[in-house]
Amino acid sequence: NLCVVKDATRILGRKTHEAVAESLSLAERCSQEIRTLSYLLHPPLLDELGLVSALRAYITGYTQRTGVQVELKMAEIGRLPGEIETTLFRIVQEALTNVHRHSGSPKAEIRIIRDPMQVKLQVSDEGRGVPTQSLDLISLGASVGVGIAGMRERAIQLGGQLKVASSDRGATITAILPLRSKL
DSSP states (O other), X not given: OHHHHHXXXXXXXXXXXXXXXXXXXXXXXXXHHHHHHHHHHSOHHHHHTOHHHHHHHHHHHHHHHHOOEEEEEEOOXXXXXXXXXXXXXXXXXXXXXXXXIIIXXXXXXXXXXXXXSEEEEEEEEOSSOOOHHHHHHHHTTOOSSHHHHHHHHHHHHTTOEEEEEEETTEEEEEEEEEOOOXX
């Protein structure tokens, strides 16, 4: 519809033409943002190739967008149940968002360790850490923001737990999720 209006703006004048051109540009940017959000909410790689591939792709984009260098440290963990992969991916997204918004750290590290009983995720940075008052509230289970509360809730829904540790040398988010054995 905007293209049809754009063609008609030749009759209406320069200001109308510029307004429609700007509207077309905004619509294109909105469309691109929706595609990006859709991808970030549920990246196709997560289903197709698993957590490791999805994290590598996400980390590459995150570093390009933020300048924060991220190192992924893990042994081969294989595929995990879908809800666990999705939960770990979401926790990494939120933890890295917090690194970028709050920590001031130029780098972050993600560690994933799997054993027969559980999978453990740690996201660490070298930033300013979490203020002591906020850390005390977090340790009591209080919500000091949507991010940590959302990560904690995701972990609890799968029978896991989320811990936050902090010092003046950075913060670490640790999520531990049980792996249900298949008999």
